[in-house]
Amino acid sequence: xxxxxxxGGGLVQPGRSLKLSCVASGFTFSSYWMYWIRQAPGKGxxxxxxxxxxxxxxYYPDSVKGRFTISRDNAExxxxxxxxxxxxxxxxxxYCAKDREGEGYFDYWGQGVMVTVSS
Amino acid sequence: DIQMTQSPASLSAxxxxxxxxxxxxxxxxxxxLAWYQQKPGKSPQLLIYYAxxxxxxxxxxxxGSGSGTQYSLKINSLQSEDVSIYxxxxxxxxxxxxxxGTKLELK
Numbered sequence: 001x002x003x004x005x006x007x008g009g010g011l012v013q014p015g016r017s018l019k020l021s022c023v024a025s026g027f028t029f030s031s032y033w034m035y036w037i038r039q040a041p042g043k044g045x046x047x048x049x050x051x052x053x054x055x056x057x058x059y060y061p062d063s064v065k066g067r068f069t070i071s072r073d074n075a076e077x078x079x080x081x082x083x084x085x086x087x088x089x090x091x092x093x094x095y096c097a098k099d100r101e102g103e104g105y106f107d108y109w110g111q112g113v114m115v116t117v118s119s
Numbered sequence: 120d121i122q123m124t125q126s127p128a129s130l131s132a133x134x135x136x137x138x139x140x141x142x143x144x145x146x147x148x149x150x151x152l153a154w155y156q157q158k159p160g161k162s163p164q165l166l167i168y169y170a171x172x173x174x175x176x177x178x179x180x181x182x183g184s185g186s187g188t189q190y191s192l193k194i195n196s197l198q199s200e201d202v203s204i205y206x207x208x209x210x211x212x213x214x215x216x217x218x219x220g221t222k223l224e225l226k
Contacts, residue, residue, distance in 0.1 A: 044206065044217055044218070044219045044220050045155075045163065045206055045208070045217040045220075046217070047214055047215045047216070047217070059213060061213075061214035062214070095162055095163075100165065100168060100174075103151075103168070103169075103210060104151075104210030104215055105153045105165060105168040105208075105210060106153075106155075106163070106165060106208075107165045107174065109162035109163055109164070110162065111162055112162055
């Protein structure tokens with residue numbers, strides 16, 4: 001059974017940093033692209049970052065580029081999201097997701113972790 | 120960025136009814152479209168990919184269609200467990216973008 005478990009969320013002041021982790025199980029982690037997607041309270045979904053199988057290629061939308069960094073440790077079956085210079089508009093539930101077959105479809109999602117940016 | 124516009128924003132239907140949700144892309148996305156279902160308080164789940172391919176384990180009452188800029192999700196014989204928010208997503212061009220969602224409720 002595929003499982004994705006995110007940790008690391010919480011309340012953080014604007015301008016500070018936070019690092020999210022997502023531990024994967026139930027599939028060959030090193031064979032799949034992984035993603036972070038967020039959902040502001042009561043709002044829609046926003047793709048936040050992507051990482052390829054070996055971690056050598058990463059992608060971000062303009063809204064987080066230069067502030068967020070995705071990385072992975074295939075030995076630990078874990079994907080990370082380092083979030084710096086946090087803003088109030090980064091407040092959201094952050095989901096870790098697995099790619100279906102390398103196409104950019106998200107076939108498994110974690111339960112999500114809440115990040116609140118507020119003073 | 121490719122804008123994805125869903126309609127309606129909310130929908131009320133009766134058990135057993137057939138419902139259709141639309142998704143309009145701001146440019147041709149060549150069927151690179153997925154539909155997700157998000158039940159209350161839960162994470163999204165992939166229903167449909169490549170516009171019309173049913174994901175494993177998804178009931179056959181769900182179907183997707185469309186091409187170019189216009190796509191739709193059809194739910195036949197609505198069940199109580201289908202009460203959810205439905206999102207479309209394009210993966211034709213980065214940044215991948217989602218529609219605003221359609222909230223489906225029971226009448």
